[in-house]
Amino acid sequence: MVYLTRLEHFNAAHKLYNPNWTKAHNEAVFGLCANENWHGHNFELFVTVKGNPDPDTGFLMDVKVLSQIVNDRVIEALDHKNLNIEVPFLQGKMCTTENLAMAIWDQIVPHLPDKVHLHCIKLYETPRIYVEYFGE
Amino acid sequence: MGQEKVAVFRKAHFNAAHRLHVDSWDEQHNNEVFGKCNNPHFHGHNYELIVKVTGPVDPVTGFVVDLKLLNDVIQAEIIQRFDHKNLNLDTQEFKNLIPTAENIAIVIYQILRQKLDLALELQIRLYETERNFVEFPVA
Numbered sequence: 001m002v003y004l005t006r007l008e009h010f011n012a013a014h015k016l017y018n019p020n021w022t023k024a025h026n027e028a029v030f031g032l033c034a035n036e037n038w039h040g041h042n043f044e045l046f047v048t049v050k051g052n053p054d055p056d057t058g059f060l061m062d063v064k065v066l067s068q069i070v071n072d073r074v075i076e077a078l079d080h081k082n083l084n085i086e087v088p089f090l091q092g093k094m095c096t097t098e099n100l101a102m103a104i105w106d107q108i109v110p111h112l113p114d115k116v117h118l119h120c121i122k123l124y125e126t127p128r129i130y131v132e133y134f135g136e
Numbered sequence: 137m138g139q140e141k142v143a144v145f146r147k148a149h150f151n152a153a154h155r156l157h158v159d160s161w162d163e164q165h166n167n168e169v170f171g172k173c174n175n176p177h178f179h180g181h182n183y184e185l186i187v188k189v190t191g192p193v194d195p196v197t198g199f200v201v202d203l204k205l206l207n208d209v210i211q212a213e214i215i216q217r218f219d220h221k222n223l224n225l226d227t228q229e230f231k232n233l234i235p236t237a238e239n240i241a242i243v244i245y246q247i248l249r250q251k252l253d254l255a256l257e258l259q260i261r262l263y264e265t266e267r268n269f270v271e272f273p274v275a
Contacts, residue, residue, distance in 0.1 A: 035226070037153070039221060039222065040154070082177035127182065
């Protein structure tokens with residue numbers, strides 16, 4: 001078993017704001033992140049797949065193909081976007097880094113080759129804050 | 137000792153949303169020039185700020201500038217103003233100025249210049265992403 005990681009990045013605006021709560025309650029829970037006019041981040045995305053290398057190519061999978069999947073299914077939808085407004089797979093969800101990582105997982109899994117398994121989505125919201133999701 | 141100039145640096149960071157857009161241009165021209173950065177729903181960045189202060193070392197304190205005080209000024213004047221804000225909508229400085237990294241660096245310089253001893257040289261380096269950064273003034 002070997003683990004292969006591809007690093008991609010995207011920039012986006014978001015806010016942490018529960019529409020079922022009052023503005024005051026949102027500000028009490030989410031602080032500066034509840035700013036109604038949005039704020040934004042440079043997100044760094046680490047996608048790790050696992051499996052056994054193919055005996056002929058020596059590849060677990062062609063990392064260019066992995067990059068293409070991540071770009072087509074995730075980066076295209078998120079880069080330079082407003083996460084709350086413009087991303088179909090985040091509609092109705094709170095745009096936390098936790099939920100974003102789990103949604104990214106779901107976007108990638110259906111497109112991986114047979115015998116290649118998604119192991120981890122690691123998503124940095126800032127250089128000092130990141131989440132990991134292992135599909136559990 | 138005493139007349140040697142030394143450069144000291146303080147790092148800070150803020151997160152903000154923005155949009156690159158010229159009101160007097162039509163949508164097509166804005167999109168041609170600014171591409172994805174013109175998104176009307178905004179996008180955002182983690183800005184990393186490096187403030188460089190150059191001057192003689194004080195013979196008594198051994199400091200060019202007290203970095204704790206420099207940090208206090210950066211926090212009070214820059215971070216409070218821009219962190220978790222929409223630069224286009226929430227700040228006076230960019231009501232009529234396009235919030236490119238270049239312009240943000242110039243604005244930060246102008247704000248901090250007023251708060252620092254004029255005997256000290258000031259330079260701003262601002263990272264919009266890890267790969268895009270600007271400096272002002274040009275050395």
